[in-house]
Amino acid sequence: MAYKLDLNGHRFFLAGNSIAYEYDRATNQRTDKIEGVRFDVVDLQNGYEHLNVLVAGAPTLLFDPDNDEIPTGTEVVFTNLNARPYVGRNGRIAVTASADACRLANQQRGKE
Numbered sequence: 001m002a003y004k005l006d007l008n009g010h011r012f013f014l015a016g017n018s019i020a021y022e023y024d025r026a027t028n029q030r031t032d033k034i035e036g037v038r039f040d041v042v043d044l045q046n047g048y049e050h051l052n053v054l055v056a057g058a059p060t061l062l063f064d065p066d067n068d069e070i071p072t073g074t075e076v077v078f079t080n081l082n083a084r085p086y087v088g089r090n091g092r093i094a095v096t097a098s099a100d101a102c103r104l105a106n107q108q109r110g111k112e
Helices: none
Strands: 012-024 028-044 049-056 075-079 084-087 093-099 101-104
Touching: 012 049, 012 075, 049 075
Parallel strands: 049 093
Antiparallel strands: 012 028, 028 049, 075 101, 084 093
């Protein structure tokens, strides 16, 4: 059983977004198969801690990482955010997170 972290009420600000590719665990190599989008966010309520959140499925970037600069203070909201701690290869505790969707906080909500 994995311990889940409760991040309800936390505000996340976007630091970056990129296409996430699947890795072949046998060879430890990246494949060409797209897994989804990885959002790099900052949690202000947790000492500016960085968190990478994977949104699986069709890749929809909020900003083009090559051409667009992310405006300062761009707040994002995740749907069904699920975060779990784990012990990394270096022996330190890390957090993995996933969500069903991500949108800008000031965007109007559509059907989810």
